[in-house]
């Protein structure tokens with residue numbers, strides 16, 4: 001996880017202080033990349049305690065195609081509460097685009113189903129991609145997230161926008177473009193989520209999990225996360241935990257939270273930080 005800490009230092013040292021949509025202010029750099037080899041362990045941050053439960057439930061919720069936070073709430077996950085309508089709606093965010101992209105003729109595309117089929121039947125393809133960036137559903141910038149959701153638009157435009165997969169030597173690798181990344185709160189979630197998805201796809205398609213690569217556009221530390229980032233930089237990363245998947249479900253769409261076990265996770269204490277809304 002050294003590369004993550006180096007990126008925090010890079011932003012502290014070289015970032016520009018900019019205003020941002022949330023009014024919090026952020027220090028940012030543009031265009032950075034971090035790579036993890038999943039053979040080295042599961043990339044769950046060890047320099048502060050992370051809530052794997054939130055990360056896994058959020059990914060299962062995306063994969064199910066759901067865009068209402070009811071499922072998350074029922075499972076004790078509150079990370080999307082601030083953006084939803086009173087009824088829990090977020091509009092056509094990730095799950096909707098991944099599973100149910102609407103075409104001009106009114107038909108729908110299940111991008112994840114196509115991805116799995118492609119990875120199994122045509123591993124050498126250079127087109128193993130799915131994307132959440134559906135221009136027709138982007139929010140109206142003048143409205144609040146929940147107002148957009150109530151109007152049938154996305155509450156927030158996707159941050160983890162474009163996923164690409166690559167098969168070589170029996171290894172499945174994943175590359176993710178993140179247009180905007182809250183390095184203190186969002187990035188550790190995005191990293192572990194991409195790793196978990198890659199493990200699931202590798203299991204389904206009979207490959208070994210390979211590398212994951214996160215390419216970040218606007219990489220920022222919010223002004224009220226700078227002290228927390230400096231505290232984290234005083235800590236030394238520990239050994240990475242291992243992910244065990246306890247059974248092989250019949251499809252990507254049949255995983256349950258109980259199928260995942262994280263072994264050997266011995267993080268340093270949690271560092272609280274306020275989320276910018």
Ligand SMILES: Nc1nc(=O)c2c([nH]1)NC[C@@H]1CN(c3ccc(C(=O)N[C@@H](CCC(=O)O)C(=O)O)cc3)CN21
Pocket residue numbers: 050051054077078079080156182185186187189271272273275276277
């Ligand atoms: N400003 C901002 N940063 C984000 O990372 C982010 C958004 N907004 N909006 C949409 C989603 C929601 N995500 C979130 C939201 C909250 C936490 C958060 O507060 N994490 C706490 C623990 C909370 C918990 O797991 O219950 C942490 O310390 O990691 C993390 C990611 C990622 N995304």
Ligand SMILES: O=c1ccn([C@H]2C[C@H](O)[C@@H](COP(=O)(O)O)O2)c(=O)[nH]1
Pocket residue numbers: 021022156157159160180181182183185186187190276
């Ligand atoms: O998966 C995610 C989702 C969101 N974020 C962060 C990145 C930004 O700090 C905000 C989104 O604000 P925009 O003004 O739309 O860029 O959420 C993240 O890091 N990871």
